[in-house]
Amino acid sequence: MKTKHLVTGAAGFIGSHLVDKLLAAGYAVTGVDNMVLGKRANLAAALKSPDFTFQELDVNDADAFRGCLKARTADGPFETVWHMAANSDIAAGANDPDIDLRLTFLTTYHTLRLMQEFGIRQIVFASTSAIYGELQGALTETSGPLHPISNYGAMKLGSEGIITAALERFLKGAWIYRFPNVVGSRATHGAIYDFLKKLKKNPAELEVLGDGSQEKPYLHVGELVDAMVFLFQKSRERLNVFNISPEGSFSTVRYMAEATVRLASPGAKIRYTGGNKGWVGDVSKFQYSIEKLKGAGWKPRLTSNEAVELAIKENIENLN
Ligand SMILES: NC(=O)c1ccc[n+]([C@@H]2O[C@H](COP(=O)([O-])OP(=O)(O)OC[C@H]3O[C@@H](n4cnc5c(N)ncnc54)[C@H](O)[C@@H]3O)[C@@H](O)[C@H]2O)c1
Numbered sequence: 001m002k003t004k005h006l007v008t009g010a011a012g013f014i015g016s017h018l019v020d021k022l023l024a025a026g027y028a029v030t031g032v033d034n035m036v037l038g039k040r041a042n043l044a045a046a047l048k049s050p051d052f053t054f055q056e057l058d059v060n061d062a063d064a065f066r067g068c069l070k071a072r073t074a075d076g077p078f079e080t081v082w083h084m085a086a087n088s089d090i091a092a093g094a095n096d097p098d099i100d101l102r103l104t105f106l107t108t109y110h111t112l113r114l115m116q117e118f119g120i121r122q123i124v125f126a127s128t129s130a131i132y133g134e135l136q137g138a139l140t141e142t143s144g145p146l147h148p149i150s151n152y153g154a155m156k157l158g159s160e161g162i163i164t165a166a167l168e169r170f171l172k173g174a175w176i177y178r179f180p181n182v183v184g185s186r187a188t189h190g191a192i193y194d195f196l197k198k199l200k201k202n203p204a205e206l207e208v209l210g211d212g213s214q215e216k217p218y219l220h221v222g223e224l225v226d227a228m229v230f231l232f233q234k235s236r237e238r239l240n241v242f243n244i245s246p247e248g249s250f251s252t253v254r255y256m257a258e259a260t261v262r263l264a265s266p267g268a269k270i271r272y273t274g275g276n277k278g279w280v281g282d283v284s285k286f287q288y289s290i291e292k293l294k295g296a297g298w299k300p301r302l303t304s305n306e307a308v309e310l311a312i313k314e315n316i317e318n319l320n
Contacts, residue, residue: 002028002051004078006069006120008059008111009085011038013188014126014179014221018082019046021225025233027051030072032065034058037088037188059085059107062114069118080122080232083111086156088189090130091279093151104155112162116170123163124175124232129216129243129286131157131178138289141178141241150281167238175232180245180288183311184221185318191253191278192311195260203265208272212254214284217245220307223300230298242296245288249303253278256308263312 005022009015010031015038022029028051031043035056046052053072057064069078087093087103108125115123130153131146132139148154163174187193198206227244235242261268276284290300302310 001076002026003080004028004030004076005080005082006078007031007082007084008107009033009038009083010054011035011040011042012084012088013042013184013186014182014224015084016042016046016186017184017221017225018084018228019043019052021229022082023049023051025229029053030055030068030078032057032059032068033085039186042186060102060110062110065110065114066117069114073118077118078120080124081111081115081120082124083108084126085111086126087152090150090152090281094280097151100151100155104152105158108159109162112166116166121170121172122174123166123171124228125159125163125177127160127176127178128153128156129178129180129288130283131160132283132286134283135286138287139243140289141243141292149283152281164239173236173238173240175235175240176242177228177231178241178243179224180217180219180243182221182224183218183307185311185314186221187311187315187318191256192260192308192315195257196264196312196315199260199265199268203268205269205271206257206261206265208253208257208270209278210253210282210284211272211274211276212252212257213276214253214278214282215250216283216286217250217288218304218307218311219244219246219300220302220310223302223307227293227298227300231293231296235296242293243288243290244293245290246300246302246304246307247290247294249305250287251304251308255305259305259309260312263309264316
């Protein structure tokens with residue numbers, strides 16, 4: 001009998017790639033998503049698998065989520081929840097703090113509550129570099145103090161906190177993965193996605209928020225889900241915290257804008273709005289140490305710029 005896994009945010013960008021990866025790894029998977037950003041088309045391949053079921057629901061609607069878990073545990077319990085549902089629009093959370101409270105923190109809170117109720121004792125959590133705030137240098141899993149500068153980062157850090165607290169109560173294992181910027185097909189947001197949308201509307205000019213100097217590591221979603229499943233299978237501590245990132249490389253926003261123009265709309269003029277931040281709460285520069293990740297036996301193949309180029313090509317196809 002295949003072990004059963006539940007993915008929240010399953011129809012979103014990373015969630016849908018994760019579903020595909022978990023099915024390929026031989027697990028039985030149930031996905032839930034409220035379809036605010038998720039798309040059924042992202043699950044087209046998964047929906048053909050007899051090992052996949054999907055239910056549209058809001059994780060914060062405890063009755064609906066409970067009903068789903070009840071129905072789908074009739075043939076055996078879930079082993080692990082992969083909690084991907086959250087707000088993915090960091091800038092939106094700067095204007096309305098309710099967004100990250102509800103979508104980034106309370107989704108984790110409600111997921112944990114129901115996991116306890118249904119005796120599900122393993123969680124894999126999508127955390128973020130945003131929890132580190134503006135710490136300088138190559139960030140390790142023990143870097144601190146942790147002072148996020150966005151509501152999104154704060155609510156992710158709060159989520160990490162209630163996960164580790166749940167380890168004291170009922171969880172037997174937690175995997176907290178701190179993603180960098182993730183790019184690839186089925187993107188629902190992010191700089192490449194925005195650039196391509198803008199160029200589709202106006203192929204002659206690309207407006208870029210900031211001055212293009214922001215520099216961050218970008219990881220391809222295919223590599224991300226590979227690392228997530230690898231670490232889940234290989235690292236079996238009670239608490240497993242990992243930064244996942246390309247090694248020693250990053251991409252500037254200028255590089256991303258120029259590459260998008262080159263590949264999608266050659267000759268378009270790039271206009272920078274100025275300032276070294278894209279939006280309030282944007283961490284304009286950071287870098288990760290991935291020594292722990294490599295020590296666990298996983299190494300990225302693509303550099304940040306290679307991941308960016310691949311993602312631009314994939315998303316041009318998406319848009320057409
Ligand atoms: N993409 C990145 O660069 C990045 C970086 C760091 C962390 N993350 C985290 O990874 C996870 C996945 O992000 P993504 O980039 O795929 O974003 P996404 O918006 O494509 O995916 C999130 C999915 O969750 C769903 N969702 C939101 N609220 C929900 C709710 N209350 N109930 C049910 N479903 C809900 C959305 O409809 C969406 O399909 C998120 O937790 C995000 O914070 C992403």
